[in-house]
Amino acid sequence: xxxxxxxxxxxxxxxGLNVSDAAEALHTSQPGISKxxxxxxxxxxxxxxxRNGKRVVDVTAPGREILKISERILREAKNLKRVAEEFxxxxxxxxxxxxxxxxxxxxxxxxxxDFMQRYPGVKLQIKQGSPTQIxxxxxxxxxxxxxxxxxxxxxxxxxxLDCYSWNxxxxxxxxxxxxxxxxxxxxxxxxxxPIITYDFAFTGRSKINRTFETAGLSPNVVLTAIDxxxxxxxxxxxxxxxxxxxxxxxxxxxxxxxxIDASHLFEASTTHIGIRRDAYLRGYTYAFxxxxxxxxxxxxxxxxxxxxxxx
Numbered sequence: 001x002x003x004x005x006x007x008x009x010x011x012x013x014x015x016g017l018n019v020s021d022a023a024e025a026l027h028t029s030q031p032g033i034s035k036x037x038x039x040x041x042x043x044x045x046x047x048x049x050x051r052n053g054k055r056v057v058d059v060t061a062p063g064r065e066i067l068k069i070s071e072r073i074l075r076e077a078k079n080l081k082r083v084a085e086e087f088x089x090x091x092x093x094x095x096x097x098x099x100x101x102x103x104x105x106x107x108x109x110x111x112x113x114d115f116m117q118r119y120p121g122v123k124l125q126i127k128q129g130s131p132t133q134i135x136x137x138x139x140x141x142x143x144x145x146x147x148x149x150x151x152x153x154x155x156x157x158x159x160x161l162d163c164y165s166w167n168x169x170x171x172x173x174x175x176x177x178x179x180x181x182x183x184x185x186x187x188x189x190x191x192x193x194p195i196i197t198y199d200f201a202f203t204g205r206s207k208i209n210r211t212f213e214t215a216g217l218s219p220n221v222v223l224t225a226i227d228x229x230x231x232x233x234x235x236x237x238x239x240x241x242x243x244x245x246x247x248x249x250x251x252x253x254x255x256x257x258x259x260i261d262a263s264h265l266f267e268a269s270t271t272h273i274g275i276r277r278d279a280y281l282r283g284y285t286y287a288f289x290x291x292x293x294x295x296x297x298x299x300x301x302x303x304x305x306x307x308x309x310x311x
Contacts, residue, residue: 187265
């Protein structure tokens with residue numbers, strides 16, 4: 001039994017049982033993967049995959065258990081390598097941070113700048129996606145940590161650490177009637193206009209919906225996007241008012257638009273970091289986390305990883 005054979009198994013499953021795609025992802029040949037998988041099946045005495053001719057069409061019952069164990073073995077092999085690297089090259093390596101557009105564009109830049117100055121030998125990669133996608137990146141080992149507002153709590157294998165709380169603003173173009181309102185902005189005022197905001201899976205959208213539902217209102221959401229800059233672009237065209245994270249508005253950069261504080265209308269959201277509980281973190285990973293959220297010290301992160309209950 002070889003680690004390479006386990007990698008082939010896991011990659012075929014990851015690629016939806018497509019051996020050709022697995023071979024392309026692993027930069028090897030399709031016949032080579034098929035041969036090694038059959039050798040492993042012969043050694044184990046059971047079939048991992050159900051085949052129809054040369055095509056893999058399903059995973060057998062023992063195959064599902066073998067895949068789980070294979071994934072665990074590969075993660076531990078990766079952890080072994082990280083332990084060795086930590087002692088040989090403390091400040092060299094790689095760090096993959098999976099996050100959403102809002103975090104990557106507005107929250108992370110100062111952290112990334114400081115980290116790259118302090119750890120020039122670390123290759124840093126940012127992988128963007130939806131909350132579910134970035135959690136899956138961490139689950140399958142293609143990312144080290146996930147940073148998002150939504151989604152992490154849906155993956156019990158991930159420790160979820162609170163970073164910071166934030167709220168929203170209403171973005172409107174110049175001369176919009178909402179700018180003339182005297183006194184406190186009401187949710188009924190917002191509901192009168194077409195709304196442009198985040199896609200449901202992103203950036204606290206569920207809390208936006210709950211606010212309208214509680215008030216017995218149905219917001220007229222005419223456009224959704226995963227990118228805050230896209231939302232602001234269409235607001236500037238007069239297609240509606242925007243509901244965005246307050247940190248995404250900059251007076252100097254967003255000329256022609258105005259932000260109205262809406263923190264009294266919507267429940268605050270919390271951005272979290274998600275980490276596999278069985279991951280071995282390099283020292284510079286702890287440093288990155290603490291730069292992003294200073295209260296998340298090495299000891300606090302370790303306590304979160306070891307907490308098997310609610311985080």
